Amino acid sequence: xxxxxxxxxxxxxxxxxxxxxxxxxxxxxxxxxxxxxxxxxxxxxxxxxxxxxxxxxxxxxxxxxxxxxxxxxxxxxxxxxxxxxxxxxxxxxxxxxxxxxxxxxxxxxxxxxxxxxxxxxxxxxxxx
Numbered sequence: 001x002x003x004x005x006x007x008x009x010x011x012x013x014x015x016x017x018x019x020x021x022x023x024x025x026x027x028x029x030x031x032x033x034x035x036x037x038x039x040x041x042x043x044x045x046x047x048x049x050x051x052x053x054x055x056x057x058x059x060x061x062x063x064x065x066x067x068x069x070x071x072x073x074x075x076x077x078x079x080x081x082x083x084x085x086x087x088x089x090x091x092x093x094x095x096x097x098x099x100x101x102x103x104x105x106x107x108x109x110x111x112x113x114x115x116x117x118x119x120x121x122x123x124x125x126x127x128x
Contacts, residue, residue, distance in 0.1 A: 071090050091118075
């Protein structure tokens with residue numbers, strides 16, 4: 001683990017994301033594909049790409065955003081450094097919950113620049 005990435009740098013903002021995620025009771029409800037498609041196009045991404053990344057479940061005209069506890073942690077073959085910051089942030093939450101600070105710090109170290117973006121996102125969410 002690089003010296004500049006300490007486990008404690010990850011913990012506080014990720015705990016804030018956990019709290020915010022647990023308050024959002026509608027995050028994992030199914031929605032209509034058309035609505036999800038419209039929202040995703042506004043962010044210049046497709047529902048199919050989100051499904052391929054493992055961020056959403058899409059079938060039968062319905063789409064569901066997966067909660068952090070339902071997201072699979074990446075393997076080195078998944079090329080996690082190419083993930084969106086939002087997904088990396090949720091991976092960090094999951095790693096912290098399942099493997100503790102060391103697991104989250106190790107994941108942060110292998111995320112590269114997207115890890116820095118995920119950490120910045122976590123701090124911004126913490127400030128909200």
